[in-house]
Amino acid sequence: MNAAKRLEIFTRLRDDNPHPVTELEYSSPFELLVAVTLSAQATDVGVNKATRKLFPVANTPEAILALGVDxxxxxxxxxxxxxxxxxxxxxxxxxxxxxxxxxxPETREALEALPGVGRKTANVVLNTAFGQAVMAVDTHIFRVSNRTGIAPGKTVLDVEKKLMRFIPKEFLLDAHHWLILHGRYxxxxxxxxxxxxxxxxxxDYRDKTDST
Known part of the structure; x- marks a missing residue:
């Protein structure tokens, strides 16, 4: 995979979906933080079903704290x-x-200090809520990056670093969404x-299928 191919890949993804958004439903950075925390090992569809009932009742730190754990x-x-x-x-x-x-908070360090918030969750919030050009690598993005050859790596962090280095800057802000949607569908x-x-x-995937 070379720079010219990567440029063409992200150009096509952008042309097909110029304004990609997360499939998680939220209306504030706090709602997004809660939704992303809930999405670990869960589907966005399942999270949305739960938060549609939760957020009308409690969508601030104070309101959710008042609910208590139970x-x-x-x-x-x-x-x-x-x-x-x-x-x-x-x-x-x-x-x-x-x-x-x-x-x-709008920094990775402060976000990762919160219970239940790892690097991926922090990066999603920084990218989606605050418009920072960071890369949140989940299972879909890890698979797509390795399978296509865009940014092969043995670990999630390795793939994240390569994506940040290889993706042309003009595409970095939205690349997370394009890659996750591509891997999901x-x-x-x-x-x-x-x-x-x-x-x-x-x-670069060698075992291409005839599946549509």
Whole structure:
């Protein structure tokens, strides 16, 4: 994979979807933080079903803290790992109130200091809520980066660093969304839909399928 191919890949992805957005539903940086925290090992569809009931009732650190762990669990119990997620979100709400004036911080370090927030979650919030050109690598992006040859790497951090280095700057802000959507709907895990792929002729994957 060379620079010219990468440029063409992201040009096509941008032309096909000029203004990509996350499929998580949110209306504030705090709602996004909660939604992304809940999305670990869960689907965006499942998270959205839960937050559609939760956010009208509680969508601030104070309101969710007032629910308590058990109260929060009642809204998110359909989501995997909901017990630990509820505990982490309650702890994070307390820290946001005490340390950040109830506002979501805009630095990776401060975000990662919150319970339940790792590098990927922090990067999603920084990119989507605050418009920072960072790369949140999930399972879809890891797979697409390795399979296509855009940014092969053995670890998530390795792939993240290569994507930040290889993706042309003009595409960096939206690249996270293009890659995750591509992995979710086209370059799927078991049988990629190569015949429906916008970048099939540019991809380095050797075992291309006739699936559409």
């Amino acid at each position: 109260g929060l669990k009642s809204y998110i119990k359909t989501i995997g790992l909901y017990n630990s997620k509820a505990e982490n979100i309650i702890k994070a709400c307390r820290m946001l109130i005490e340390l950040h004036g109830s506002e979501v 086209v370059c799927i895990a078991r049988k990629p839909r190569c015949m429906s792929c916008l970048i099939e002729d540019l991809c």
